[in-house]
Amino acid sequence: MSYNKFIMTMLEVKNLNIAFASDDEVLSVVKNVSFSLSKGKLLGIVGESGCGKSVTLMSVLRLLPKNALVNAEYINFNGQNLLNLTEENLQTVRGNKIALIPQDPLTSLNPLYTVGDQIMEVIMLHQKVDKKHARALAIEALRQVNIPEPDRRIDEYPHQFSGGMCQRVIIAMALSCHPDLIIADEPTTALDVTVQAQIMKLFKEIQQKMGTSIILVTHDLALISEVADEVIVMYSGEIAEQAPADVFFSNPKHPYSKGLLASLPKADEDRLCVIEGQPPSIRDRISGCKFHPRCPFAFDRCKAEAPVLEFSDGGHGVSCWLYVKR
Ligand SMILES: Nc1ncnc2c1ncn2[C@@H]1O[C@H](COP(=O)(O)OP(=O)(O)OP(=O)(O)O)[C@@H](O)[C@H]1O
Ligand SMILES: [Mg+2]
Known part of the structure; x- marks a missing residue:
């Protein structure tokens, strides 16, 4: 093997x-x-x-x-x-x-x-x-x-x-x-x-x-x-999410990936959702998760501590405190 x-x-x-x-x-x-x-x-x-x-x-x-x-x-x-x-x-x-x-x-x-x-x-x-x-x-x-x-x-x-x-x-x-x-x-x-x-x-x-x-x-x-076949989503120099493409597109997890997907034009909608704010510049010192200032789900831990990429079954990795049960 x-x-x-x-x-x-x-x-x-x-x-x-x-x-x-x-x-x-x-x-x-x-x-x-x-x-x-x-x-x-x-x-x-x-x-x-x-x-x-x-x-x-x-x-x-x-x-x-x-x-x-x-x-x-x-x-x-x-x-x-x-x-x-x-x-x-x-x-x-x-x-x-x-x-x-x-x-x-x-x-x-x-x-x-x-x-x-x-x-x-x-x-x-x-x-x-x-x-x-x-x-x-x-x-x-x-x-x-x-x-x-x-x-x-x-x-x-x-x-x-x-x-x-x-x-x-x-x-x-x-x-x-x-x-x-x-x-x-x-x-x-x-x-x-x-x-x-x-x-x-x-x-x-x-x-x-x-x-x-x-x-x-x-x-x-x-x-x-x-x-x-495989997708990697990067945010500010780090991997936010990575997964086999079918898994990723059927079940995106990271709020940033969800935002990217929601901002894609759809045939039956003319309104586009956009992710509020700008990606940080490399000079910005952001505490915790780099995405937290733009994240609609951010809570205290996201501002204080940086998450790491954690994998679940099927090789689906996400770097986000929403998915950590500790
Ligand atoms: N030669 C360099 N010297 C200093 N900083 C650099 C250099 N090349 C890239 N950078 C910085 O590294 C960071 C990542 O740049 P990179 O070109 O990899 O971005 P990217 O994701 O490919 O963006 P884009 O989608 O615009 O091509 C940026 O902040 C950029 O300014
Ligand atoms: Mg480039």
């Missing part, structure tokens, strides 16, 4: 803490984050702006700037602790094994080169293939992301593609090296709502057809509700 768990777990992050140091202060931005992702699963990470989603992902690939202080028990990927790898070994993991689709990906295409040249460059950087072979692989990658007539469109420039199509090209680049894990940081923010949903469907298709594990980061719970 434990052996199975070992081979099935692709990524395991244990007690991750991140702070940024400047000349006169050290600000903590991520606290005690732990999660794991099984092979072939799709994890959605959700939370408001500034809650630490991007820095968490960047720390997995050790891509944070030098003033970042990263501390974790381990960040295991396929049984290897990424924290112990040399820069050279990390290079092989990045791109080859883990592909990152960064936030604001549309700026990562160069307008001066054809999409084919750009995908082929990535392929030739990571695989020992000649130009002809790389071109065939690039066409195949474009086909996998449902770009019609890939053998013709490969020679076009980014401006000849729509925003959604450019995003597909970027996903094709990520796929072209057959990574075990794709990390996509807000991959659809620049796109309109229908295209966002199509791109989400594409990620699901990739996961199902190729068995790729995927982490999708977004502000928008609705976007991942149809595709995620």
Whole structure:
């Protein structure tokens, strides 16, 4: 049983803490984050702006700037602790094994080169293939992301593609090296709502057809509700709730998650509920639970003591005093 768990777990992050140091202060931005992702699963990470989603992902690939202080028990990927790898070994993991689709990906295409040249460059950087072979692989990658007539469109420039199509090209680049894990940081923010949903469907298709594990980061719970197998809700640098997606969407527990879900537009209602107030800035020193100033259910203990993530049956974790019977 434990052996199975070992081979099935692709990524395991244990007690991750991140702070940024400047000349006169050290600000903590991520606290005690732990999660794991099984092979072939799709994890959605959700939370408001500034809650630490991007820095968490960047720390997995050790891509944070030098003033970042990263501390974790381990960040295991396929049984290897990424924290112990040399820069050279990390290079092989990045791109080859883990592909990152960064936030604001549309700026990562160069307008001066054809999409084919750009995908082929990535392929030739990571695989020992000649130009002809790389071109065939690039066409195949474009086909996998449902770009019609890939053998013709490969020679076009980014401006000849729509925003959604450019995003597909970027996903094709990520796929072209057959990574075990794709990390996509807000991959659809620049796109309109229908295209966002199509791109989400594409990620699901990739996961199902190729068995790729995927982490999708977004502000928008609705976007991942149809595709995620696991959900993590972050608030102010910490995990507020985490659960298998079916459990989470049928029985959200944390008042913040409930607020996020209530603020989603529903077909039969035109009034949107919003969570009152703003997420705290990293400089705000809030006692107890960081969410208590915005929480409609807060009581004395919430103001005094910080809750920790506690798990119940079925892997449903929630960090909230409402669920602690002590
Ligand atoms: N290089 C840096 N130096 C100092 N602080 C940083 C740095 N990068 C991020 N931060 C801070 O870390 C916190 C978390 O940032 P992060 O980018 O992870 O948020 P996010 O959840 O991805 O937000 P968004 O949804 O807006 O992308 C923020 O308060 C941010 O200002
Ligand atoms: Mg971000």
